[in-house]
Amino acid sequence: MADEMERADDFGEEEHPRPQQMDFSDIPDVMPLLPVRDVVIYSYMILPLMVGREKSINAVEQALEKDRLIFLAAQKHSTDEDPEPEDIYEIGTVAMVVKMLKLPDGRVKILVQGLAKGRIVEYLDTPDYFNVRLHKIAEPKSVRMTIEIEALMRSVKESSEKILQLRGIISPDAVAILDSIEEPGRLADLVASNLKLRVEESQAILEVIDPLERLKRVNELLSKELELSAMQAKIQTQAKEEMGKTHREYFLREQLKAIQTELGEIDEKTKEIDEFRAKIAKAKIPKDVEKEAEKQLSRLGQMHPDAAEASIIRTYLDWMVELPWSKSTRDKLDIKNAKIILDEDHYDLEKVKDRILEYLGVRKLNKQMKGPILCFVGPPGVGKTSLGKSIARALGRKFTRISLGGVRDEAEIRGHRRTYIGALPGRIIQGLKNAGSNNPVFMLDEIDKVGADFRGDPSAALLEVLDPEQNHAFSDHYLNVPFDLSKVMFITTANVADPIIPALKDRMEIIELSGYVDEEKLKIARQYLIPRQVKENGIDEKHFNITDEGVLGIINQYTREAGLRNLEREIANLCRKIARKIAEGEKKIPRITAKSLSKFLGVPRFLPDQEQRDSEIGVATGLAWTPYGGDVLHIEATPMEGKGNLLLTGQLGDVMKESGQAALSYFRSRAARFGMKEKFYFSKDIHIHVPAGAIPKDGPSAGVTMATALVSALTGIKVRADVAMTGEITLRGRVLPIGGLREKSLAALRAKIFTVIAPEQNEKDLVEIPKHIRRRLDFKFVSHMDEVLRLALEEDPEAKVQAGRKGTTSTRRSAGTGVGKGKEAPAH
Numbered sequence: 001m002a003d004e005m006e007r008a009d010d011f012g013e014e015e016h017p018r019p020q021q022m023d024f025s026d027i028p029d030v031m032p033l034l035p036v037r038d039v040v041i042y043s044y045m046i047l048p049l050m051v052g053r054e055k056s057i058n059a060v061e062q063a064l065e066k067d068r069l070i071f072l073a074a075q076k077h078s079t080d081e082d083p084e085p086e087d088i089y090e091i092g093t094v095a096m097v098v099k100m101l102k103l104p105d106g107r108v109k110i111l112v113q114g115l116a117k118g119r120i121v122e123y124l125d126t127p128d129y130f131n132v133r134l135h136k137i138a139e140p141k142s143v144r145m146t147i148e149i150e151a152l153m154r155s156v157k158e159s160s161e162k163i164l165q166l167r168g169i170i171s172p173d174a175v176a177i178l179d180s181i182e183e184p185g186r187l188a189d190l191v192a193s194n195l196k197l198r199v200e201e202s203q204a205i206l207e208v209i210d211p212l213e214r215l216k217r218v219n220e221l222l223s224k225e226l227e228l229s230a231m232q233a234k235i236q237t238q239a240k241e242e243m244g245k246t247h248r249e250y251f252l253r254e255q256l257k258a259i260q261t262e263l264g265e266i267d268e269k270t271k272e273i274d275e276f277r278a279k280i281a282k283a284k285i286p287k288d289v290e291k292e293a294e295k296q297l298s299r300l301g302q303m304h305p306d307a308a309e310a311s312i313i314r315t316y317l318d319w320m321v322e323l324p325w326s327k328s329t330r331d332k333l334d335i336k337n338a339k340i341i342l343d344e345d346h347y348d349l350e351k352v353k354d355r356i357l358e359y360l361g362v363r364k365l366n367k368q369m370k371g372p373i374l375c376f377v378g379p380p381g382v383g384k385t386s387l388g389k390s391i392a393r394a395l396g397r398k399f400t401r402i403s404l405g406g407v408r409d410e411a412e413i414r415g416h417r418r419t420y421i422g423a424l425p426g427r428i429i430q431g432l433k434n435a436g437s438n439n440p441v442f443m444l445d446e447i448d449k450v451g452a453d454f455r456g457d458p459s460a461a462l463l464e465v466l467d468p469e470q471n472h473a474f475s476d477h478y479l480n481v482p483f484d485l486s487k488v489m490f491i492t493t494a495n496v497a498d499p500i501i502p503a504l505k506d507r508m509e510i511i512e513l514s515g516y517v518d519e520e521k522l523k524i525a526r527q528y529l530i531p532r533q534v535k536e537n538g539i540d541e542k543h544f545n546i547t548d549e550g551v552l553g554i555i556n557q558y559t560r561e562a563g564l565r566n567l568e569r570e571i572a573n574l575c576r577k578i579a580r581k582i583a584e585g586e587k588k589i590p591r592i593t594a595k596s597l598s599k600f601l602g603v604p605r606f607l608p609d610q611e612q613r614d615s616e617i618g619v620a621t622g623l624a625w626t627p628y629g630g631d632v633l634h635i636e637a638t639p640m641e642g643k644g645n646l647l648l649t650g651q652l653g654d655v656m657k658e659s660g661q662a663a664l665s666y667f668r669s670r671a672a673r674f675g676m677k678e679k680f681y682f683s684k685d686i687h688i689h690v691p692a693g694a695i696p697k698d699g700p701s702a703g704v705t706m707a708t709a710l711v712s713a714l715t716g717i718k719v720r721a722d723v724a725m726t727g728e729i730t731l732r733g734r735v736l737p738i739g740g741l742r743e744k745s746l747a748a749l750r751a752k753i754f755t756v757i758a759p760e761q762n763e764k765d766l767v768e769i770p771k772h773i774r775r776r777l778d779f780k781f782v783s784h785m786d787e788v789l790r791l792a793l794e795e796d797p798e799a800k801v802q803a804g805r806k807g808t809t810s811t812r813r814s815a816g817t818g819v820g821k822g823k824e825a826p827a828h
Contacts, residue, residue, distance in 0.1 A: 024116060024136065024138060027069065027094055027115065027116060027118075027136055028067070028069065029133055029134050029135075029136070030124065030131065030132070030133050030134070031063065031066075031069050031070060031071050031094070031131075031132070031134065032058075032059035032060075032062045032063050032070050032071065032129055032130065032131055032132075033059060033070070033071045033073060033088075033092075033120070033123075033129075033130035033131065033132045034049075034051070034056050034059050034060065034070050034071070034072050034073075034130075035056065035073060035074075035075050035083050035087075035088050035130065036049060036072055036073070036074055036075065037074065037075040037078035037080075037199070038078050038199060039074070039199070039202075040074050040199060040202035040203050040205075040206055041072045041092070041093045041095060041112065041114045041193075042093060042114050042189035042190075042192065042193050042206060043093060043114045043115060043116055043117060043139070043186075043189055044113070044114055044115075044186060044189065044190075045093075045113070045114040045189065045190075045193050046098070046111065046112070046113045046114075047111075047112065048109060048110065048111050048112075049109070049110050049111075049112060050107060050108075050109055051107060051108040051109070051110060052106075052107045052108075053081070053082075055082075055128065055129045055130065056129075057107075057108050058128045058129035059129040059130060059131075060097065060100065060108055060110055062129060062131075063097055064097060064100060068096050068097045068098075069094060069095070069096055069097075069115075070094075070095055070096075070097055070112070071092055071093070071094055071095070071118060071120075071132055071134060072092050072093050072094075072095050072112065072114070073088050073089050073090070073091070073092030073093075073120065074088070074089050074092065074199055074202075074203055075087055075088055075089075075199075076088065076089060078199070085120075085123045085130075088120075088130075089203055090119050090120045091117065091118070091119050091120075091137075091203075091206060091207045092117070092118060092120070092206075093114040093115070093116070093117055093118070093206070094114070094115045094116045094117070094118050094134070094136070095112040095113055095114050095115060096112065096113050096115060097110050097111070097112055098110075098111045098112065098113055099111040116136060116137070116138070116139070117136075117137040117139070117206070117209075118134040118135065118136050118137055119134065119135045119137060120132045120133075120134060121133045121134060121135050137209060139185055139209075139211065140185075140209065140210065140211060149184060149212065152184070152212075152215055152216065152219060153184060153187055153215065155219060156187060156188075156191060156215060156218060156219050156222060157178045157179065157187070159219070159222040159223065159226050160178055160191050160194075160222065161175060161178065162226055162229075163222070163225060163226055163229050166226075166229040166230060166232070166233045177190075178190075183211065184211040184212050184214070184215040185211030185214060185215070187215060187218075188205070188211065188214040188215040188217070188218045189214075191218050191222065192205045192218050192221070195218075195221060195222070195225055196225070197221065201221065204217070205217055205218060205221075257270075269301070269305050272300075272305075272314075273297065273300065273301050276297050276300075276317050276321070277297060279321040280293050280294070280297070280317075280320070280321055282321075283320070283321045283322075283323075283325055283326075284325060284326040285320070285321075285325050285326075286325060288481065288482075289320070289325065289481045289482075292320075292480070292481050293317065293320045293321075296313050296316060296317060296320075297317060299313060300313045300314065300317070312418060312423075316418060316478075316479075319425060319429075319433070319478070319479065320479070322433055323429065323432065323433055323483070324432060324433070324435070324436055324437050324438045325438065325483075326438070327436060327437050327438060328437055328438055328439045328487065329396060329397050329398060329437045329439060329440075330396065331360075331363060331395055331396055331397065331439075332394070332395060332396035333360055333363060333364040335357055335360050335361060335364075337394075338356065338357060338360055338394035338395070339353065339357060341390060341393055341394040342356065342357075342390055342391075342394055345386065345387075345389075345390035345393070345528075346383055346386070346387060346390060347520065347523055347524045347527060347528070348516075348520060348770070349383065349387065349513065351511060352376070352387060352511055352513070355372075355374065355509075355511060356391055356394065356395075359372055359489075360394075360395070370468045370486045370487075371439070371468075371486065371487055371488050371489040371490065372489060372490075372509060373466050373468065373490045373491075373492070373507060373508050373509060374490070374491045374492070374508065374509050374511060375447070375491075375492045375493070375494060375497070375500075375505075375508040375509065375510045375511065376388075376491065376492070376493045376494070376511055376513055377493075377494045377495070377496070377497045377510055377511070377512050377513065378495070378512060378513030378514060378515075378562075378563075379495060379513075379514075379515055379561075379562035379563055379626075380495060380561075380562075380563050380565060381561060381562070381563020381564045381565035381566070382513045382514070382515060382516070382562060382563045382564070383513070383563075383564070384493040384513060385401070385443065385445060385493060388401065388441055388443040388491045388493075391441055391489070391491065392440070392441035395441065395489070397437070397439060397440050397441050397489070398435040398436060398437050398440040398441070399435070399440060399441050399443070400431040400432070400434055400435040400440050400441075400442055400443070401431075401442075401443040401444075401445060402427045402428075402430075402431050402442075402443070402444060402445065403445040403446055404444055404445060404446050404447050404449065404450045404458065405445070405446035405449040405450075406449060406451060407450055407451065407458050408450075408451040408452060408453045408455060408458065409453075409455040409456060409458065410455060410456025410457060410458050410460070410461045411426065411455070411456070411477065412426060412427055412458055413426045413427065413428060413458050413461035413462060413465065414426045414461050414475075414476055414477045415429060415476040415477040415478035415479065416477060416478055417477050417478070418478060418480075423478055424478060425476050425478040425479060426461075426476050426477070426478070428442075428465055428474070428476070428485070429476045429478070429479065429483065432483075432488070438484065438487055438488070439487035439488060439489070440488060440489070441489045441491060442488050442489065442490050442491070443490075443491045443492070443493065444462075444490065444491070444492040444493070445492075445493050446493065446494065446495075447462075447492040447493065447494050447500060447504075448494035448495060448496050448497065448498075448499045448500050449494075449499070450462075459500070459501045459504050460501075462504055463503055463504055463507065465485060465490070466490055466492075466504065466507045466508060467507050468486065471484075471485035471486055471488075472484050472485065472486040492508060497510055512742075514562070514742045514743050514746060515561070515562025515563060515630065515743065515746050516562070516563070516564065516746070517746055517749045517750065517773060518552055518555050518556065518749070518750065519772070521551075521555050521564060521567060522548060522551050522552060522555070524564060525551050525564075525567060525571065526551070529564065529567065529568045529571050530544065530546070530571055532568075533568065533571045533572045533575045534575060536572070536575075537572065537575035537576055537578075537579045538579060539575060539578055539579050539582060543578055543582060543589050544574070544575060544578055544592075545589070545591045545592065546574070546591070546592040546593075547591070547592065547593050547594070549593060549594040550592045550593050550594050550596075550597060552594070553594035553597045554567060554570050554571070554597065554601070555567060556606070556750075557597070557604035557605065557606055557607070558570050558597070558601055558604060558605055558606070559606075560605075560606050560750075562630070562743070562746070570601060573600070573601060574592065574600055574601070577600050614721055615718040615719060615720055615721045615794060616718060616719065616721070617712050617713060617716055617717070617718050617719070618636055618637045618638050618709055618712050618713030618719075619634055619635070619636050619637075619709060619712075619719060620634075620635050620637075620705045620706075620708040620709040620712065620719045620725065620792065621633070621634055621635075621705070621719075621721070621723065621724045621725070621751075621753060622634075622635050622701075622702050622704075622705030622706075622724065622725060622726060623701075623724050623725065623726040623744035623745075623747055623748055623756070624697070624699070624701070624702065624726075624744070624747075625699070625701070625739065625740030625743050625744060626743075630740065630742075630743035630744040630745070630746050630747030630748075630750075631747050632724065632747050632748065632750075632751045632753070633690055633691075633697075633702065633705065634691055635688065635689075635690050635702065635705045635706055635709045636688070636689045636690075636691070636709060637686065637687070637688045637689075637706070637709035637710045637712070637713040638686070638687050638713055639684045639685070639686050639687075639713055639714055640684065640685050640686075640687065641683065641684065641685070642683070642684055642685025643682065643683075643685065644681045644682045644683070644684065644685070645685045645686075646660065646661060646664055646685075646686050646688070647685065647686070647687040647688070648660045648688050648689075649687070649688075649689045649690075650689050650690030650691065650692070650697060651695065651696050651697060652690060652697055652698065653696065653697060653698025653699070654698070655698050655699055655700050656690075656697055656698050656699060656700075656702055658700075659700055659702055659703040659706055659728070659729065660688050660706050662703060662707075662729055662730065662731055663688075663703060663706040663707035663710050663729055664686065664710060665731050666707055666729060666730075666731060666732075666733050666785060667707065667710055667711060667714065668681055669731070670733075673797075673798050674711065674714065674715050674797050674798065675715065675797070676714060676715075680714075686710065686713070686714075688706055688709065688710065690702075700728040700736075700738070701726045701727060701728055701738040701739075701740075702726075703727060703728045703729030704725050704726070704727040704728070704729050704735055704757070704785065704788050705725050705726070706729075707729050707785055707788070708725065708788060708789065708792045708793070711789055711793070711797060712793060715797045717793045717794060717795045717797055718793070718794045719792055719793060719794075720755075720792055720793070720794060722753060722754065722755055723753070723755045723756075723757060723791065723792050724744075724747075724748045724751070724753045724755070724756055724757070725756070725757035725758070725788060725792060726738050726741075726744050726756075726757070726758055726759075727757070727758060727759045727782070727788070728759075729785055733784050733785035733786065734783065734784060734785075735759045735760070735782050735783055735784060735785060735787075735788065736759060736761070737759045737761035737762050738758070738759060738762060741758060741762050741765040741766075741768070741769070742765070742768045742769050744756075744758075745769055745773060745777055746773070748777065749773060749776060749777065754776060754777055754778055755777075755778045755780065755791075756777055756778070756779050756780065757780045757782060757788055757791055757792060758779060758780070758781055758782075759781065759782065759783070760781040760782060760783040761783075762781070763779075763781045766779065786798075
């Protein structure tokens with residue numbers, strides 16, 4: 001507890017204790033020390049002190065037990081709760097404890113009177129309180145009164161009276177006390193103790209021993225204080241005049257209202273103006289915005305209530321007073337609790353959760369941190385929008401959402417000018433009004449589907465909204481005043497990042513959310529989807545009994561997606577059928593298994609492809625990336641009699657067609673090594689087809705798959721059905737890196753393919769794939785097409801040709817016969 005100065009209004013019967021007298025020689029050299037802060041005590045000064053620290057209370061009690069003398073020295077730093085000797089000034093004042101009062105809270109209130117100055121010579125070893133040895137400093141004897149000294153003392157007295165007069169606390173007693181002092185030192189101490197000086201300044205005066213020099217110092221400080229007091233009095237006078245003018249106008253206005261009321265002349269217009277003025281004051285609008293609102297209110301007051309523009313101004317003012325200019329929700333900065341909330345609502349998604357918890361950690365350390373701008377990119381149904389709601393719940397913020405899909409008008413973001421009929425603010429301002437706070441979690445859904453036409457480009461308007469360096473003064477065309485968006489936490493969502501303009505993409509922190517594998521879907525269904533649908537359909541969990549194999553059956557046979565929407569839809573379908581059985585009075589509800597699914601959901605919509613089960617010639621399994629997650633492609637190649645044409649079908653894009661041509665060129669350059677005649681190509685047509693021809697396909701990563709299917713078809717070697725591959729091919733057979741390895745890996749796992757061939761340069765991307773998925777897949781990283789063929793084909797084509805040549809040579813040597821002229825093995 002601080003030892004600080006207070007009024008001595010409750011010390012008992014004596015309001016003004018008489019100064020205690022003690023001979024200088026009677027003052028001992030050793031006494032207790034009381035460190036004080038925020039005040040310096042001078043000789044002959046009487047003031048109360050509040051004592052709360054244990055050491056200080058012990059020092060007071062020790063003084064009372066002896067001769068009531070205590071040494072008062074100021075602390076150098078008032079914030080020190082337990083000062084050391086080096087934290088206390090050496091020069092202080094010997095004082096007498098005149099009165100002492102113990103308070104109920106354990107503190108002590110004392111009244112002290114300064115007697116003489118002293119300097120600390122030594123701190124004695126006393127553990128419970130400070131005990132010091134002093135060198136007493138005697139006040140020099142009064143010098144002969146000269147004209148200069150008398151003029152200086154008179155100047156100090158007059159300045160003191162002026163300051164008291166400016167402060168409005170002058171009294172005849174105060175003037176009499178000043179006039180009665182004839183010693184320069186006592187006058188300097190009295191005036192210094194009543195000036196509002198810093199501790200350092202007061203201590204500097206105390207340490208001046210010469211009375212005349214001390215009085216000069218005080219005179220200098222008085223001159224400065226006089227100027228400050230004069231300026232303060234001037235400011236107060238101006239404020240009173242302004243306040244008086246305001247009160248006068250208010251009084252006259254109230255009188256006018258009373259007269260109008262008595263005459264029956266008050267109307268709805270005046271009432272409306274007063275209501276708007278009260279709402280503006282209540283909304284705590286920024287000064288520049290308030291100025292615009294008052295301007296529009298003044299215009300409204302001068303208009304006829306039925307004027308067309310009056311309704312426009314009314315709507316504008318309604319928006320101005322209802323926006324959350326200064327309303328904020330308090331963030332919940334408990335990181336552990338936030339993690340619990342995020343885990344309750346979503347399974348996995350560790351990368352996103354870590355980013356939110358990191359934001360909370362920084363926000364806890366830096367209260368002025370700007371809101372992050374995140375972009376969740378991933379296929380539909382992986383939980384992008386619901387994740388935004390969970391983030392808002394974890395932070396304790398309001399949540400608001402707008403969908404940007406199909407938005408083509410810039411005014412949807414920035415608002416319309418008020419000159420247009422039916423003008424309104426943009427959807428950003430509307431969302432903040434609906435949220436009711438200026439720091440919500442604001443979700444901008446489907447940012448990749450924003451359009452543009454002759455009305456402007458909404459993506460360009462979003463550049464200001466999503467730029468932390470600009471959005472502190474976002475200007476909506478309707479409001480025409482800046483609104484601070486820097487406290488808002490913006491979260492955008494997209495299925496694909498490519499359509500987002502580069503400048504907008506640069507302003508956002510992109511976090512990719514991939515699809516889920518079967519095991520993850522099973523856990524999510526158990527933890528989230530089934531309990532939610534059971535509750536929504538009004539049945540008990542004991543009625544909905546489904547095995548894990550049953551859930552996996554729904555995942556594999558009735559849905560084919562990266563997300564979870566169709567899975568939840570099918571679970572809801574099962575819940576409705578069970579709810580009907582319960583409503584019809586059936587008591588025994590059958591258990592749902594993988595075999596009984598068809599009774600509830602009908603014929604399975606998806607069956608495992610035949611190519612996945614059997615190895616075939618000319619059919620290779622490729623992995624593709626789609627906006628909705630990874631997918632599996634079964635690329636087919638077949639040769640036939642012809643004139644050397646390459647036919648590519650399956651609605652392929654230009655890049656994919658070029659990959660087919662590169663694959664054929666690679667094969668032709670190595671035809672001899674694969675056992676083909678040099679000019680085989682001129683008598684063959686080759687057809688490469690990618691099934692699901694109604695779906696457009698493009699991209700370079702199917703190059704190795706096309707080349708594998710082509711080599712298999714032309715050499716007659718089967719492609720392994722349990723291997724999937726991805727990678728771009730060059731004419732020299734090099735395998736180049738691709739993107740989307742995580743999504744493609746998930747697609748392979750969904751298709752029950754556990755060996756994945758990928759470019760060697762993509763090995764670094766394994767860290768993006770969860771460990772439990774990596775453990776289930778066998779990744780083969782390759783740098784050349786020869787490695788792909790050795791892994792993907794059941795036989796190495798080059799080894800097969802070499803073995804065939806050795807066999808032919810030995811046959812010729814033993815039998816002396818050869819293959820007939822013009823005969824050759826049939827081509828596959």
